[in-house]
Amino acid sequence: MSVKRYLSLLVALSAFEAGHAQIESRAGVTSYDAAYFVEMQPNTALDMVRLVPGFRVQGGDTEVRGFSGTAGNVLIDGRVPTSKEESIEELLQRIPASGVARVELIRSGASDVDMRGFALLANVVRLQNTSVQGRAELEGNVNDNGHFGGVAGLTLTRKTDERALDLAFNFTRETGNDYGYRNRYDANGAPLRLLDYTIPGQFDSLQGSVQYRRPLFGGQFSVGGVAQLATEDEVRNDQIHFPAPELVSSQGEQDQSNIELRMQHEQPFGDANQLQLFAIYRAIDSDESEYEVSNDETELSVDRSESSESILRAAWRHERGSSTYETGVEGAINILDSGGSLFVDGLPEPLPADNVRVEERRAEFFVNGTWRLSDPLSAEAGLRYETSTLEQTGDSNTSRNLSFPKPRALLTWLPAPNHEMRFLVEREVSQLNFNDFVSSANLANDNVTAGNQNLQPDSTWRFAVSWEVRFWERGSLTLTARHDAISDLIDNVPVVIEGETFNAVGNIGDGLRNELDLSFIVPLDRLGLRGFTLQGDVIARDTEATDPVTGARRNISGEESLSGEVELTQDINRLKLRWGVLWEVASEYTIWRIDETFNERRENEFEGFIEYKPSPSWTFRLFGRDVNASTDLVHRTAWTGLREQSPIRFLEQQTEASGAYVGASLQYSFGR
Numbered sequence: 001m002s003v004k005r006y007l008s009l010l011v012a013l014s015a016f017e018a019g020h021a022q023i024e025s026r027a028g029v030t031s032y033d034a035a036y037f038v039e040m041q042p043n044t045a046l047d048m049v050r051l052v053p054g055f056r057v058q059g060g061d062t063e064v065r066g067f068s069g070t071a072g073n074v075l076i077d078g079r080v081p082t083s084k085e086e087s088i089e090e091l092l093q094r095i096p097a098s099g100v101a102r103v104e105l106i107r108s109g110a111s112d113v114d115m116r117g118f119a120l121l122a123n124v125v126r127l128q129n130t131s132v133q134g135r136a137e138l139e140g141n142v143n144d145n146g147h148f149g150g151v152a153g154l155t156l157t158r159k160t161d162e163r164a165l166d167l168a169f170n171f172t173r174e175t176g177n178d179y180g181y182r183n184r185y186d187a188n189g190a191p192l193r194l195l196d197y198t199i200p201g202q203f204d205s206l207q208g209s210v211q212y213r214r215p216l217f218g219g220q221f222s223v224g225g226v227a228q229l230a231t232e233d234e235v236r237n238d239q240i241h242f243p244a245p246e247l248v249s250s251q252g253e254q255d256q257s258n259i260e261l262r263m264q265h266e267q268p269f270g271d272a273n274q275l276q277l278f279a280i281y282r283a284i285d286s287d288e289s290e291y292e293v294s295n296d297e298t299e300l301s302v303d304r305s306e307s308s309e310s311i312l313r314a315a316w317r318h319e320r321g322s323s324t325y326e327t328g329v330e331g332a333i334n335i336l337d338s339g340g341s342l343f344v345d346g347l348p349e350p351l352p353a354d355n356v357r358v359e360e361r362r363a364e365f366f367v368n369g370t371w372r373l374s375d376p377l378s379a380e381a382g383l384r385y386e387t388s389t390l391e392q393t394g395d396s397n398t399s400r401n402l403s404f405p406k407p408r409a410l411l412t413w414l415p416a417p418n419h420e421m422r423f424l425v426e427r428e429v430s431q432l433n434f435n436d437f438v439s440s441a442n443l444a445n446d447n448v449t450a451g452n453q454n455l456q457p458d459s460t461w462r463f464a465v466s467w468e469v470r471f472w473e474r475g476s477l478t479l480t481a482r483h484d485a486i487s488d489l490i491d492n493v494p495v496v497i498e499g500e501t502f503n504a505v506g507n508i509g510d511g512l513r514n515e516l517d518l519s520f521i522v523p524l525d526r527l528g529l530r531g532f533t534l535q536g537d538v539i540a541r542d543t544e545a546t547d548p549v550t551g552a553r554r555n556i557s558g559e560e561s562l563s564g565e566v567e568l569t570q571d572i573n574r575l576k577l578r579w580g581v582l583w584e585v586a587s588e589y590t591i592w593r594i595d596e597t598f599n600e601r602r603e604n605e606f607e608g609f610i611e612y613k614p615s616p617s618w619t620f621r622l623f624g625r626d627v628n629a630s631t632d633l634v635h636r637t638a639w640t641g642l643r644e645q646s647p648i649r650f651l652e653q654q655t656e657a658s659g660a661y662v663g664a665s666l667q668y669s670f671g672r
Contacts, residue, residue, distance in 0.1 A: 027322070027372065029113075033102040040533070041571050041578050041611070043619050043667060044135070045100050045124045046092035049074060052105050053476035054420075054468045055122050056519050056537055059088045065431055066332045067278065067313055068364060068384065071116060075106075075123040077164070080116070084282060084309075085226040085260045086209060092124065094155040094168055096135045096669035098616055101127045107420070108370070108380050108412045114317065114326060115370065115380060119410060119422050119466070126159055133157045133671030141663025144629070147175035147200065151665070166211040166224075174203040180631070180655035182238070187648040194242040201234035219267035226260040236292075250292035257285050272320065276328075278313040297345050305338040307434070315366075322372035334360040336434040339394075355394045358434045362388035376414040383407045386429065398453045404429045422466040429459045430490065436505040456507050458488045474533070477520045484513035486545075491557045493548050494594040494642065501642070503594045511545040511556055531571040538564030538585060549594055549643050560587040579610040595646075596638040600656075603630040619667040624660060632656040 032052060042048045049057055059072040071080050072088040081091055104123040106113050115121060127133075139151040153170040178199040184192040211224035231254070238248040262280040269275065288303045315328030339355040341348065368382035387403040408426035415421060436455055466480040493506030517539045524532040541563070543556040555561075562585060569580030584605040591598040609623040636652040639645070 028107045028378070030105045030107075031102050032105065034097075034100060037097065037103075039531075039571060039573060040569075041573065041576075041613060042097040043611075043669075044093045044097055045095035045103075046089055048097055048100060048103050049092060049122050049124065050535075051474070051521070051533075052103055052122055053470050053474055053521055054478055055105055055120055055476075056478075057088065057092075057122075058118070065309060065334045065360065066330055066362060066364065067280070067311055068330060068366070073116075073118040073121050075121055077126055078123055079220075079222075079264075079266075080114075082262050082264055082278060082280065083209070083224065083226060083260060084280065085228065085258055094135060094153075094166075095124065095126065095157075096133065098669050099127050099129075099133050099157065099671070101125045108378055108410055108422070114315075114324075114368075117382075117408060117426075119412065119424070126157075128161055129159060129671065131158070131671050133159070133669075135667065135669045137665060137667045139663055139665035141623075141661050143175065143177060143661035144659040145177040145200075147177055147202075149173045149175040149202075149661075150663075157671075162215050164211075164213045166209075168207075168209045170205075170207045172203075172205045172207075176201050176658055178656060178658050180657055182652060182654040184650040184652045186650065189651075191242055192650055193240060195238050195240045195248075197236060197238045199234060199236045201232065203230070203232045205230040216265065217267060219265060221263075221265045223263045225262065226258070228256075228258040230254075230256045230258075246295050248292065248294040250290055252288070252290040254286065254288040256287075259283050272318055274317045276313075276315040276317065278311070278315075280309070280311045282309045283307070300341075300343040302341045302343075303339070305336060307334070307336045307338075309334050324370045325368070327367040328365075330364045330366070332360075332362045334358075334362070334434070338434070356396070357393045359391045360388055360434075362386065378412045380410040380412075381408065390432070392453055396453050402457065404457075404459065418470040420466075420468045422464075422468070424462065424464040424466075426462050427459060428462060430457045432457050433505075455490070455505060456488050458486055458490045458507065458511075460487075460513075461485045472523055472526055474523045475521055477522075478518070480515075480517040480519075482513075482515040482517070484511075484515075486511035486513065489545055489556065491545065491548070492591070492593045501594070506548075508548045509546050512543065513556065513559070514542045516540045529570075531573070533569050533571075534566070535569075536564060536566030536583075538562070538566070547592060549592075549645070554592065555590060557591045558589055560589045563587050576613045577610065578613075580608070582607040592643070595641060595643050595649075596636060597643065599635045600632060601634075602632045604628070605630045617669050619665075619669075621665045621667070622662070623665070624662045626658060627660050629657065629660045 037048050037051060040051055042051065049055065057072065057074060064070050067082070070084055071082070074081070074088050074092065076091065081088055083091070102125050104125065106115070106121040106123060108115050108119050113121065134154065134156045137151060137153045141149050151170070151172050154168070156167040158165045179197065181196050183194045186192055205228060207226065207228040209224065209226040211222065213220060213222035215221070234252040236250045236252070240246040240248065260280065260282045263278070265277045267275045284307045286305050290301045292299045309332065311330065311332045313328065313330040315326055318325045336358045343349065364384055364386045366382065366384040368380070370378070370380045372378045384406040385403070386406065389399065389401050391399045406427050406429055409424070411423045413421045432455055462482060462484050464480060464482040466478060468476065468478040470476045487510055488507040489509060489511035490505060491508045492503055493508060494501050495504040495506065517537070519537040521533065521535040524534060539562070541559060541561055543559045544553055545556050546552070547554050564585045565582060566585070567580055567582045569578065571578050586602055586604045588599070588601045605626050606628045607623070607625045608627055609621060611619055611621045613619050632655070634654040634656060636654065638649040638652070640647050640649045
């Protein structure tokens with residue numbers, strides 16, 4: 001089939017994009033009211049957002065310091081969720097579908113919306129109601145080793161035109177029992193050590209949050225907070241069969257507490273101007289230990305850290321006709337106090353840079369503009385300029401000043417009805433991970449990673465082209481090609497400390513990344529499969545960098561060549577049933593350390609569920625995860641010195657499996 005004929009067919013298919021329960025409410029905004037989603041029987045706002053044609057939820061990166069880049073591409077009641085402790089998926093899952101009036105799909109070029117660097121935004125507009133609405137959930141699950149876990153959650157909301165109060169409480173227990181074998185061989189394949197292992201573990205989390213919004217001085221003021229306590233316990237039992245029977249046991253524990261306080265105010269000045277003020281404070285305390293006992297020795301690794309983040313942000317927005325302009329400044333102070341210790345038979349083992357305090361003072365200035373050039377053409381351009389001072393004290397003292405511009409330009413073109421092309425050019429600069437300044441020991445893998453005080457952030461020039469087509473009322477397909485040119489790529493490098501060479505996270509020069517991303521929602525009714533929907537997102541990736549040890553070209557450490565998931569669901573409305581299966585695509589990645597390689601191949605993984613809704617308020621769900629009991633395979637090669645320049649110390653093969661687990665949940669939504 002020729003390209004011209006293929007394009008003609010897609011245009012014809014997209015002509016079926018009728019206005020069933022959707023309208024173009026204003027330029028650049030398509031509104032999907034609650035009736036649009038009824039046939040798909042969603043339970044929460046997250047279910048609804050995932051069914052919007054052409055849209056894929058992007059939650060942002062809450063590990064990024066500051067606020068820019070941490071917020072996702074979903075709005076709630078027209079406002080950006082400002083929490084860095086609660087993901088956008090968590091927030092949307094708390095909103096019952098019965099409490100949603102509509103979901104708006106906002107495209108770049110909409111004059112009254114800050115797109116925050118996204119080509120598409122989804123806005124979940126909740127119903128106005130003076131009564132209390134809420135959602136309660138109970139879940140229990142068990143894995144194939146008989147370990148029980150579960151969830152108990154309650155969300156309460158009271159919302160009017162002017163005020164909103166949201167309360168949420170959640171307890172989660174996750175259990176696991178990873179198992180497999182980990183065998184080591186010499187360079188000729190003769191066994192050095194044969195062992196089986198089990199890793200039973202348990203993770204408990206208790207979290208509460210509050211958010212309150214009300215009018216103030218003619219604007220909207222909101223305040224909120226989150227508190228979380230989490231504990232994790234893990235026991236590792238290595239049963240060695242060769243060269244001599246031996247049981248090596250280790251126990252790991254981690255206690256962590258998180259607190260977040262936030263405040264936001266939006267103040268209009270006339271019809272065309274608005275001032276946005278935002279403040280947040282976060283604090284995280286963590287204590288982690290790992291204790292290992294064998295016939296020969298005992299080892300104890302202890303890591304402790306206290307971190308905090310304080311952010312102030314102010315932005316001024318101005319609308320002029322079909323154009324919008326924004327400028328502002330953000331300031332942040334980030335502090336990490338971290339220390340690590342290693343004891344062998346009760347005696348301290350020196351680690352380089354094992355006690356470090358890192359303090360960052362950062363400021364970012366930004367300006368953005370959005371223009372609707374014509375009905376089919378809109379543009380967005382912006383510039384962020386970031387400057388920061390990093391001070392490191394403790395075992396080593398250093399201070400650095402960093403600054404860099406981050407320009408961005410996006411052009412959106414509508415070549416035909418229900419077709420959209422997007423062209424993006426931007427420069428991204430990573431943020432340094434403070435933990436990379438601190439040394440750490442991994443007892444299970446017998447390796448030490450040194451802290452690197454000379455680490456620099458890497459920067460990326462990204463070029464992307466996206467083509468989106470919408471068809472069959474609910475169908476969409478988006479194909480995106482990206483090319484990343486990376487400078488000062490962060491990977492693993494050798495560092496010499498007091499005459500000894502250690503592995504450390506460091507910069508290795510230039511790198512390349514090419515990606516092809518296919519995202520789709522395809523309703524299959526027109527193919528005779530009534531109620532079926534196929535949706536997914538799959539990314540193929542090719543990367544390249546120069547290895548700092550061998551000088552050869554290789555992939556970037558830790559980056560998968562293929563990743564994604566595909567889901568098939570069926571809604572049987574007459575029986576009030578919904579079922580589905582999820583396929584997580586097999587993937588593979590390699591990590592190159594200075595003295596070893598670590599390659600992991602992950603098998604295909606499948607999940608399934610069936611839901612019964614006896615009434616709009618009640619949902620009973622049965623589910624199974626990793627139902628095929630997938631097993632991942634790890635190949636590890638370790639050298640006595642620098643990789644491929646020294647004799648091989650050992651070859652290691654390891655299998656990793658967690659086993660299938662099944663569960664049931666009961667959800668109740670109340671209030672109208």
